[in-house]
Amino acid sequence: MRVLLHNKFTRPALKESEKNYFGQVLFLTIGILFFFKYYNFFIDSWINLFQFAGYGLKKSWTLNVILPVGISFYTFQTLSYSLDVYYKKIAPTDNFVTFATYVAFFPQLVAGPIEKASNLLPQIANIRNFDYTKCTEGLKLILWGMFKKVAIADAIAPIVDDIFLHYATYPATTLLLGAVFFSFQIYGDFSGYSDIAIGTAKLFGIELVSNFKFPYLSRNISEFWQRWHISLSNWFKEYLYIPLGGSKKRTFISARNISIVFLVSGLWHGANWTFITWGAIHTLLYFPVFFAKKNRKYSKSVVAETSKLPSASDLIKIITTFFLVTLSWIFFRAPSITIALDYFRRMTTYFNYETYQHPNGYRMIDYYILILLFMGYEFYIRKNERQPFNFKSPIIRFLVYTLIVFFLILFYDDQVDRSFIYFQF
Helix, strand or coil: CCCCECCCCCCCCCCHHHHHHHHHHHHHHHHHHHHHHCHHHHHHHHHHHHHHCCCCCCCCCCCCCCCCCCHHHHHHHHHHHHHHHHCCCECCCCCHHHHHHHHCCHHHCCCCCCCCHHHHHHHHHCCCCCCHHHHHHHHHHHHHHHHHHHHHHHHHHHHHHHHHHCHHHCCHHHHHHHHHHHHHHHHHHHHHHHHHHHHHHHHCCCCCCCCCCCHHHCCCHHHHHHHCCHHHHHHHHHHHHCCCCCCCCCHHHHHHHHHHHHHHHHHHHCCCHHHHHHHHHHHHHHHHHHHCCCCCCCCCCCCCCCCCCCCHHHHHHHHHHHHHHHHHHHHHHCCCHHHHHHHHHHHHHCCCCCCCCCCCCCCHHHHHHHHHHHHHHHHHCCCCCCCCCCCCCHHHHHHHHHHHHHHHHHCCCCCCCCCCHHHHC
């Protein structure tokens, strides 16, 4: 099997026929994604536009097709292979099994991290031996991912579902609680899956890229996107933002490129105008940081790395960034823009300080304490997202493991839907 890496990111001198083949591969790969995920969305949008203009069109053009699980993720990995070969970052593999394993590597198949061919293919092609250290690191990540998924995401899912489903009956304080809890639900759900995937891959001697680095400790929107869904952000940066010109041209062109990336990122998440609006909101949030030239201010630092507690300035920035991100999540969670706007309206006008009651009758104080402990622990381990239990004392490690298992049992609810949120993408 042949998988060769190249250091330079240079375009090869291809023949006209080879360029045509490359174009056909891109068209076919993107076309499959478009057909399954976006065909009905664009047809419905087109029909609604004509109906708004007074022309009646039937919706008989839409198709009843089932969306393959994780199609956005493995489509992007396939595109990465084609683009890396085209740009000479990697030589094409002559082993179909190696290529198929790269595309369908089961730990991260349905929800990432999105791997580039230049990183994952050589690891698959190389001979790997049992590594005790990697296995123990992998098992620790799996345990930490399970905690995020079961004790955080799944535990608060009924609360989020109840508030968003009956939002018209709840006061502003409860609606704000629902938005905040969804922020932690989607983070626990998605980053939990990523940790489980990375940990499982380690058992096979494969190192996947990090996908989350404590995003809710970010001090501005730019830093948030360096810490949230990192594999997707890097994918768009390398294969879309840089080819468009990146930030090396005029400010207007750079702003245009940023807008395109965020809007495409929103559309990648789902065929709904709510996701596109979510991408547009993050564009607007990113612009002040970009124009103030602070988008790289926190690119390499870790918040309060040398301190036991964040400074007052950092804490204010963290809370502000989290609040802005939380507001944008409302559009991500709501089924339509109309409902999202109505949710916002009620959250800013209907004030009634009623105490929210858990839909299943559980004590809400337990969930508040759990999230505070979770964020405090994340701050404590903020220097390395791959070592959540990096304690020198075996006694302390055992106590932490015991506490994690205790929380898993305590907050486990067999009535909750266990599917991962990002499986739908």
